[in-house]
Amino acid sequence: MNTETVWLALENSINARRDQVIQLIQDLVRIPSFEGEGEVQALISKWWRERGIEPDIWEPDIQVLSTHPAFVDVDYDYHGRPNQVVMFKGQGGGRSLALNGHTDVVPVDPAPWTYGDPWSGKYIDGRVYGRGSVDMKGGLACGMIVMDALLENDIKLMGDLHMQFVVDEENGGNGTLDAILKGYRGDATIFLEPTSPNYLVVSSRGAQFFRINVPGKEAPIEHTRTTVNVIEKAFILFQAIQSYASWRAAGADHPLYDWDPTKIPVAVCKIQAGSWPSTLPALCIMEGSLECLPGEDIELIKEQFKAYLLEAAGQDNWLKEHPPQIEWFGLRFESAATASDADLIIEFTRSYRHVTGNQPVILGGGGSDLRLPILYADSPSALFGPAGGAIHSTDEYVDIDTVMEAARILGRFILDWCGVADGLTRRKL
Numbered sequence: 347m348n349t350e351t352v353w354l355a356l357e358n359s360i361n362a363r364r365d366q367v368i369q370l371i372q373d374l375v376r377i378p379s380f381e382g383e384g385e386v387q388a389l390i391s392k393w394w395r396e397r398g399i400e401p402d403i404w405e406p407d408i409q410v411l412s413t414h415p416a417f418v419d420v421d422y423d424y425h426g427r428p429n430q431v432v433m434f435k436g437q438g439g440g441r442s443l444a445l446n447g448h449t450d451v452v453p454v455d456p457a458p459w460t461y462g463d464p465w466s467g468k469y470i471d472g473r474v475y476g477r478g479s480v481d482m483k484g485g486l487a488c489g490m491i492v493m494d495a496l497l498e499n500d501i502k503l504m505g506d507l508h509m510q511f512v513v514d515e516e517n518g519g520n521g522t523l524d525a526i527l528k529g530y531r532g533d534a535t536i537f538l539e540p541t542s543p544n545y546l547v548v549s550s551r552g553a554q555f556f557r558i559n560v561p562g563k564e565a566p567i568e569h570t571r572t573t574v575n576v577i578e579k580a581f582i583l584f585q586a587i588q589s590y591a592s593w594r595a596a597g598a599d600h601p602l603y604d605w606d607p608t609k610i611p612v613a614v615c616k617i618q619a620g621s622w623p624s625t626l627p628a629l630c631i632m633e634g635s636l637e638c639l640p641g642e643d644i645e646l647i648k649e650q651f652k653a654y655l656l657e658a659a660g661q662d663n664w665l666k667e668h669p670p671q672i673e674w675f676g677l678r679f680e681s682a683a684t685a686s687d688a689d690l691i692i693e694f695t696r697s698y699r700h701v702t703g704n705q706p707v708i709l710g711g712g713g714s715d716l717r718l719p720i721l722y723a724d725s726p727s728a729l730f731g732p733a734g735g736a737i738h739s740t741d742e743y744v745d746i747d748t749v750m751e752a753a754r755i756l757g758r759f760i761l762d763w764c765g766v767a768d769g770l771t772r773r774k775l
């Protein structure tokens with residue numbers, strides 16, 4: 347089958363879907379999905395069933411997940427929070443492709459929105475506003491309309507194409523991990539996260555949350571000459587973490603992160619001590635995140651960080667006698683990157699050029715689910731999706747032109763990657 351003929355039909359079909367994509371993003375945004383994705387998943391299932399497609403729907407099993415090394419430790423289960431996958435089986439002889447989109451969003455704070463409220467899905471001047479519009483209901487809609495356009499034109503691919511609609515990405519990625527454990531993989535994976543269609547993100551930083559406890563002795567404020575104030579001692583460690591971060595940033599050298607002034611984020615972001623304004627605190631707790639670049643092993647970086655802090659502590663007489671307790675908790679990501687000469691990058695760039703006449707900028711990103719198929723499904727992966735603004739904050743929006751642009755590029759890449767077996771017989775439902 348001639349790919350160019352099929353492409354023309356597919357591109358026209360995608361271009362005709364601007365109103366459909368706006369409506370779909372609005373419908374998705376109008377379901378708040380920060381405290382459970384069941385309702386938004388039901389809307390997606392219904393959308394597919396209206397097209398004669400039955401998704402595979404299941405609830406992640408926390409017992410199975412929690413035995414996996416990439417499990418992000420959470421204190422809840424996935425009852426009422428199903429994953430789902432829509433599979434277009436290929437005719438054989440082509441490469442498979444996985445698309446992935448998360449259905450959860452982050453919560454909103456009470457600040458008023460300029461355009462509607464966080465769940466209004468208001469459309470103004472080419473943008474749809476609302477929590478989750480750009481992260482990443484716009485990306486979900488992008489994948490859905492491209493697959494719908496394939497259906498409408500009865501385009502049969504050679505390789506399998508499937509899309510994973512996953513839960514619980516914002517808290518670390520257990521939904522994607524579960525889809526992988528269920529056996530869903532592609533010869534490549536594209537996460538339709540909001541990169542903007544100018545960029546293809548091909549790596550993920552490693553990260554680990556840390557907690558530092560500096561225990562002391564509670565005492566009335568009159569005892570400041572005889573009792574150590576643990577806040578003062580914690581501050582020594584706070585400064586040591588800042589100098590560690592500067593030292594790491596100065597030594598960072600990775601071509602995918604040239605764009606990033608921070609390169610390796612490491613910081614204390616939460617401090618807690620004391621119970622009364624005139625009582626010296628018994629304990630100071632500092633929490634933060636330690637990150638690393640692709641090619642670095644987060645476990646080795648954790649050891650390095652701990653040794654650095656203990657050495658700094660050893661230079662203070664009191665801390666030497668009362669060493670801080672350094673703990674790891676919560677989020678833990680391994681770093682990962684798709685090789686720069688991977689077929690995914692080379693061929694995506696070719697498809698991209700075909701549609702736009704330009705090249706995508708290829709760069710590295712922060713922690714994301716991208717690490718999971720690379721490390722656990724042997725699937726080179728990238729993030730690619732629409733653009734917008736105010737991600738995770740007030741007045742979040744997605745730009746519809748960029749959803750359409752990402753959809754065209756994705757459509758072309760699907761044809762090139764999976765291969766076209768047959769097409770252009772209009773589907774009769």
Ligand SMILES: [Zn+2]
Nearest residue numbers: 448481482539
């Ligand atoms: Zn996201």
